[in-house]
Every structure is written in C-alpha cells, then in structure tokens.
Amino acid sequence: MIIFKNQYITVFQSALFQTTSTVIEMPEFVLVVDPTWLPAEVEQIKEYVYRNKGDRKLYLLFTHSDWDHIIGYGAFPDATIVASFELVNKDHKEKERILEQIYSFDDRNYIERGYEITYPKVNHVIQVDGEQLTVEGTTLTFYKAQGHTDCGLFTVIEPLGIFLAGDYLSDCEFPLIYHSSKAYELTLNKVDEILEQHNIKLMIPGHGAVTEDKSIIKQRKLESMTYIKQLRALLQENNKEQIEKMIEKYRFPRMMKDFHKENQQLLSEELGIL
Structure with a gap:
C-alpha cells in the first residue's frame, strides 16, 4: 500500500479510489490521517x-x-481525535x-470488521482558520476547507512542510462538490496563501498521487478552478454537448x-436553473 515514504512520513494508498492514509512520525507523537478502506488495508496501517x-x-486527524x-476510526481507540467544529456539530x-x-x-460486499463502526468523538476541535496545535517542536496549522463538504480542513505541518489537502488537489478527479461551489472556490484560493506563507515540501491529497512540486500543486488548483467556472458558464448557456465533453x-x-x-445538479440549483 505504501506509495511514499521518508524518515517522517508514510503514505498508504487503498486499492479503492486511490484513497490515501498518512502516518507522520515525530519524536513526541504519531499522527494518523484518514485511515481507510478495506479491513486488511486498515489493519496494515494499524499494524x-x-x-x-x-x-x-x-493522534488521529x-x-x-x-x-x-472515517471508516477506520474504530481501529485506533486510544487516539486523540482532531477534526473541525463542523464535523463535530x-x-x-x-x-x-x-x-x-x-x-x-x-x-453489500460481505465485509466484517474487527472494530465497531461509530462516528468520531473529537477531542481537539478546530474552530477557526489559522488555528494551531503545537506538540513540542511540531506545529499543525489548520485552515477551513469547505466546498467539497461543509466540514473540511487543510492542515500544514511544520517544520516538515507537509500540506494535507483532504479531498482537494487530486490528480485523478475533478472537484466533487457536495456542499457549495462558491465555498469550493474560496477554499482553492487558500492554496496560494498556504504556498506563500508556508514552506511546503509535500502535498498529500485524499485521492491520487502526492507531489513535492509546488508548480504541480498550483496547476491542480488551476484545473479545479477552471472546471467549476466552465461548468457554471456552460450550464447558464444550456450547452449540454460541451458539458458532456468536459x-x-x-x-x-x-x-x-x-x-x-451530481455536480451539474448542485450547480444548477445554485444558479436557480432547476
């Protein structure tokens, strides 16, 4: 499952949807991010x-x-859970x-798990943009990342320069917008701010390939922004042929x-077309 590894970071990738799960090992703590999918995969991460x-x-973020x-939550019962206020509420x-x-x-898949399926009980709730959690010499800075859902977080881990992007900035999918296209655009605009304010050395999306190249991060952000703007414009034109070709x-x-x-449905509702 391991697709990236260095002294501090191990990125696992599921066979399903190229979903990533990240383990970050610091002298004072271990941070696990979104452990997922199949039981054997969760067990490999846990082990x-x-x-x-x-x-x-x-810590479990x-x-x-x-x-x-959140499917792997129950496999780490002793972890301190970190998530957004919106996820909790x-x-x-x-x-x-x-x-x-x-x-x-x-x-549907006859799957049995060795742990209970429950909704995360969060110990450390992230309330606002720019909120930080410092453990010894490591600082986690959180940014609200809404649009895909209403409860997303970007997380920057310093001094390692890790950017955990959640379900944004993927190389294998366009924006999946479950909450708001406008909020999604605002979240994408935070990418440039993060790259300016932090020395990002590795970006890990929720699905797809990691990258150490800032120009690739910027390109993925641009492609996502272009998709939203183009779909919105084509819906207003009722240009079904070009929408399909996108x-x-x-x-x-x-x-x-x-x-x-699904994106067409949501944006059409936002535009008042339906």
Missing part, C-alpha cells in the same frame, strides 16, 4: 502504527466527514446517514460521469 509508535502519543475517510440525522453508508458498503480528459470515465452529473 504499522502500533509497531512503530512505542510510548509516543497517538480527519480531514472531513465523508464515510470513506453535524446533526444526528446526518451522522446516521454517514454511518449508514459504511454499513451499506460492508453489507470530462473526456479524466481517467475512470464511468465513475467520473456520475460525479459530473
């Missing part, structure tokens, strides 16, 4: 963490509340809907077609 953790404190990103029905997605996935360049066209249709 790696506990084999190497020693007596260091364990969720970049957002999508069910595929979803209403009961929304939390139940997210859990039902996990139950349904496991039932996703021809992307891999995994059958799945991308479904996501593209």
Whole structure:
C-alpha cells in the first residue's frame, strides 16, 4: 500500500479510489490521517502504527466527514481525535446517514470488521482558520476547507512542510462538490496563501498521487478552478454537448460521469436553473 515514504512520513494508498492514509512520525507523537478502506488495508496501517509508535502519543486527524475517510476510526481507540467544529456539530440525522453508508458498503460486499463502526468523538476541535496545535517542536496549522463538504480542513505541518489537502488537489478527479461551489472556490484560493506563507515540501491529497512540486500543486488548483467556472458558464448557456465533453480528459470515465452529473445538479440549483 505504501506509495511514499521518508524518515517522517508514510503514505498508504487503498486499492479503492486511490484513497490515501498518512502516518507522520515525530519524536513526541504519531499522527494518523484518514485511515481507510478495506479491513486488511486498515489493519496494515494499524499494524504499522502500533509497531512503530512505542510510548509516543497517538493522534488521529480527519480531514472531513465523508464515510470513506472515517471508516477506520474504530481501529485506533486510544487516539486523540482532531477534526473541525463542523464535523463535530453535524446533526444526528446526518451522522446516521454517514454511518449508514459504511454499513451499506460492508453489507453489500460481505465485509466484517474487527472494530465497531461509530462516528468520531473529537477531542481537539478546530474552530477557526489559522488555528494551531503545537506538540513540542511540531506545529499543525489548520485552515477551513469547505466546498467539497461543509466540514473540511487543510492542515500544514511544520517544520516538515507537509500540506494535507483532504479531498482537494487530486490528480485523478475533478472537484466533487457536495456542499457549495462558491465555498469550493474560496477554499482553492487558500492554496496560494498556504504556498506563500508556508514552506511546503509535500502535498498529500485524499485521492491520487502526492507531489513535492509546488508548480504541480498550483496547476491542480488551476484545473479545479477552471472546471467549476466552465461548468457554471456552460450550464447558464444550456450547452449540454460541451458539458458532456468536459470530462473526456479524466481517467475512470464511468465513475467520473456520475460525479459530473451530481455536480451539474448542485450547480444548477445554485444558479436557480432547476
């Protein structure tokens, strides 16, 4: 599963949706980010963490509340959980809907897990943009990243220069907009600020390939912004032919077609077209 590794960082990637799970090892603590998907994959991440953790404190960071990103929560019962205020304060029905997605996935695929499926109970709640968590000499700076969902976080870890982007800046998918296209654009605008204010050495998206190249980060941001603006304009023109052609360049066209249709529905509602 390991697609990137250095002295401090190990990035695992699931066979499903190229979903990444990251383990960051510092002298004082170990941080696990979005451990996911299949039981054997979660177990591999868990085994790696506990084999190497020693007596260091364990933190578990969720970049957002999508069910595929919280599915491994129960495998780390002793972890201190870090997530956004919005993730914590979803209403009961929304939390139940997210859990039902996990139950349904496991039932459809006859999957049994060695831990309980529950919604994360968060110990350290991120309230505002720029909020920081400092552990010894390591500082985590958090930025609200809304648009894909309403509860996302960007996280920058210094002095390592790690940028945890959640479900943004992927090389294998265009923006998947479940919350708001305008909020998504505002989040993308924070990428330039992060690159200016921090010495970013590695960007890890929630799906796809990591990159150490700032120019690639900027290019992915531009491509995402272009997709949103182009889709919005074509919907206003009712140009169905060009809307369909927008996703021809992307891999995994059958799945991308479904996501593209969902984006069309959301943006049409935002524009008052429907």
